Amino acid sequence: MKFKSVFDIIGPVMIGPSSSHTAGAARIGRVARDLFGRQPEWARVHLYGSFAETYKGHSTDVAIIGGLLDYDTFDERIKTSFEEAQKAGMSYEFIPETGHVDHPNTARIVIGDQESEMSMMGISIGGGKIEITELNGFPLRLSGNHPAILVVHEDRSGCIANVANCLYKYDINIGHMEVSRKEKGHMALMVIEVDQNVDKEVMDELTELPNITQVTRIAD
Amino acid sequence: MEALFRNVRELVERAEKEQKLISEIMIEQEMLMTDRSREDIMIQMDRNLTVMEEAVEKGLKGVHSVSGLTGGDAVLLQAYREKGNTLSGDLLIDAVSKAVATNEVNAAMGTICATPTAGSAGVVPGTLFAVQNKLNPTREQMIRYLFTAGAFGFVVANNASISGAAGGCQAEVGSAAGMASAAIIEMAGGTPQQSSEAFAITMKNMLGLVCDPVAGLVEVPCVKRNAMGAANAVVAADMALAGVTSRIPCDEVIGAMFEIGQSMPSALRETAKGGLAATPTGKWLESKIFGGAVVGSGQ
Numbered sequence: 001m002k003f004k005s006v007f008d009i010i011g012p013v014m015i016g017p018s019s020s021h022t023a024g025a026a027r028i029g030r031v032a033r034d035l036f037g038r039q040p041e042w043a044r045v046h047l048y049g050s051f052a053e054t055y056k057g058h059s060t061d062v063a064i065i066g067g068l069l070d071y072d073t074f075d076e077r078i079k080t081s082f083e084e085a086q087k088a089g090m091s092y093e094f095i096p097e098t099g100h101v102d103h104p105n106t107a108r109i110v111i112g113d114q115e116s117e118m119s120m121m122g123i124s125i126g127g128g129k130i131e132i133t134e135l136n137g138f139p140l141r142l143s144g145n146h147p148a149i150l151v152v153h154e155d156r157s158g159c160i161a162n163v164a165n166c167l168y169k170y171d172i173n174i175g176h177m178e179v180s181r182k183e184k185g186h187m188a189l190m191v192i193e194v195d196q197n198v199d200k201e202v203m204d205e206l207t208e209l210p211n212i213t214q215v216t217r218i219a220d
Numbered sequence: 221m222e223a224l225f226r227n228v229r230e231l232v233e234r235a236e237k238e239q240k241l242i243s244e245i246m247i248e249q250e251m252l253m254t255d256r257s258r259e260d261i262m263i264q265m266d267r268n269l270t271v272m273e274e275a276v277e278k279g280l281k282g283v284h285s286v287s288g289l290t291g292g293d294a295v296l297l298q299a300y301r302e303k304g305n306t307l308s309g310d311l312l313i314d315a316v317s318k319a320v321a322t323n324e325v326n327a328a329m330g331t332i333c334a335t336p337t338a339g340s341a342g343v344v345p346g347t348l349f350a351v352q353n354k355l356n357p358t359r360e361q362m363i364r365y366l367f368t369a370g371a372f373g374f375v376v377a378n379n380a381s382i383s384g385a386a387g388g389c390q391a392e393v394g395s396a397a398g399m400a401s402a403a404i405i406e407m408a409g410g411t412p413q414q415s416s417e418a419f420a421i422t423m424k425n426m427l428g429l430v431c432d433p434v435a436g437l438v439e440v441p442c443v444k445r446n447a448m449g450a451a452n453a454v455v456a457a458d459m460a461l462a463g464v465t466s467r468i469p470c471d472e473v474i475g476a477m478f479e480i481g482q483s484m485p486s487a488l489r490e491t492a493k494g495g496l497a498a499t500p501t502g503k504w505l506e507s508k509i510f511g512g513a514v515v516g517s518g519q
């Protein structure tokens with residue numbers, strides 16, 4: 001079941017005009033910002049399908065920038081997010097694409113600063129609900145509805161067990177988990193949806209585990 | 221976690237067997253699936269209801285979108301209604317004006333509650349606040365109206381679609397109208413089965429409705445489609461309360477809506493490339509709003 005809550009149907013409370021093209025777009029932007037972990041200095045946004053055709057009319061661009069500025073779907077500042085981005089020192093660019101994608105409402109967000117950059121693909125599946133389908137080239141499925149931890153690690157034995165053990169130690173229950181890799185023996189990604197927010201203490205401990213490259217979290 | 225219902229048949233059967241309202245089954249399922257308390261869930265829905273009230277209030281005072289395509293019709297409709305000579309009846313025009321009010325606020329980038337989407341956000345509150353004057357519900361009954369609507373929307377979202385880009389307007393305003401119709405039944409004291417009939421009758425009359433927004437804006441024809449969605453919902457509710465049933469069961473109607481959406485060309489699924497968006501005036505408006513080459517003719 002893609003829709004689990006009645007508030008996916010009666011909700012979200014949001015700034016108009018479109019739940020998929022405005023609220024969903026803001027959420028995709030905000031998850032990207034969450035995963036990046038800080039305010040990016042620049043953003044390059046590729047839009048596909050209906051997003052590419054109608055983004056101006058639906059304020060999809062304004063909403064994605066709002067999300068990248070960490071605004072929620074009902075934040076009035078979404079309306080003036082372009083000006084806010086300027087104040088925050090973030091440059092941005094929108095590129096409507098003609099290539100075929102599986103879902104009509106797809107955005108690829110590439111963001112970065114002087115330290116690093118990140119690429120994420122998100123889809124808006126209706127009523128403001130979204131899924132993240134790719135992160136830095138790793139295919140994945142993440143709803144953004146639950147707190148989650150993303151662990152980039154070396155593709156070695158024991159990594160998954162160590163991470164699971166660490167979460168167990170802090171009594172954190174795993175609701176959904178996926179592991180993917182681009183190539184055997186190289187870099188891999190764990191996506192772990194959990195039932196409660198994860199404290200910094202846990203994050204620090206996960207980061208210290210052997211063969212772990214990077215740990216990021218999405219709060220509820 | 222196993223859901224309490226996966227389709228309308230299971231929803232109605234459970235409500236009948238346990239002698240409960242559909243809204244109650246939805247609340248219980250929400251508690252089960254999201255592990256939250258009843259109080260918590262009721263408070264959140266109460267807040268959503270308040271957002272809906274505020275949006276209608278704002279729209280009835282008169283708002284206009286940035287593009288200038290929509291706005292002000294809710295005011296016209298209320299003024300007309302107050303004269304007391306409506307042909308289609310006071311309640312119907314009240315519902316229509318409040319649905320329009322909500323969508324005019326949405327088009328003007330105001331704050332609304334998506335039900336099930338922003339483009340179709342007018343139907344459920346529009347009908348609710350019109351029926352309210354007739355049935356005098358308690359605040360809790362008004363909140364329950366939203367849970368009943370949500371229960372039907374939940375089935376459509378999981379078994380078909382509530383996205384115009386995926387299934388056309390039938391998936392958005394069609395779903396919203398069906399949801400409203402089912403909720404009216406419960407508030408008016410009808411049975412869970414009658415809610416199911418009302419949903420089916422409404423949706424059957426929304427099948428095939430395409431999503432063809434002029435200039436890609438959620439304005440033309442979206443605002444007026446919400447008006448007609450609200451009217452459709454009220455009339456279908458009356459039909460179901462009169463004892464009229466749908467020959468095609470509700471879940472099969474939802475299945476048909478999904479199939480029709482699948483076979484709709486992409487030009488008619490929220491790409492602003494076909495239908496009203498592709499008319500000479502539609503194209504002219506688009507070029508007027510966004511600049512660029514003037515294609516087609518217009519006023």
